[in-house]
Amino acid sequence: MRFLLGVLVGYTVRGKQKLLIRVLVTLALVVYVVLPAIALLGLSIDVQRERRSRPAQTKAPALKGLTYEDAEKKLHAANLNIRLLATRYDPAVQPDLIIDQTPAPEEEVVVGYSVGVTTNRKNYVGPGP
DSSP: OHHHHHHHHHHHHHTOOHHHHHHHHHHHHIIIIIHHHHHHHHHHHHHHHHHHHSOOEEEOOOOTTSBHHHHHHHHHHTTOEEEEEEEEOOTTSOTTBEEEEESOTTOEEETTOEEEEEEEOSSOOOOOO
16 A cells, blocks of 8 residues: 555656656555445445345343233233243242243343243142151
């Protein structure tokens, strides 16, 4: 780049070799303007194509404190599915309510993804005899 600009400035100052100056200016424009513009256009097209190929995403709604049925309705409204992961006993929480979920609320998920929930069991089931 420096060499090309040096030759171009040198011939321009002298006012000689006008054909060479035109060729060098044209070459500089092609190498430093046109080719990068074409490369950036190609990159832009690839990025747009990749973005269109991604599956649609949505945010997981907050389900803690809802019943399984209410959570199921809420998830179906958001184009998501529900899956029962576990049941636990927590005396501080009303029975049959969701006490945990995976993925967390507001986390980005693919449309149609199954959100796992843990519900509160009605009574304590201790270890066997």
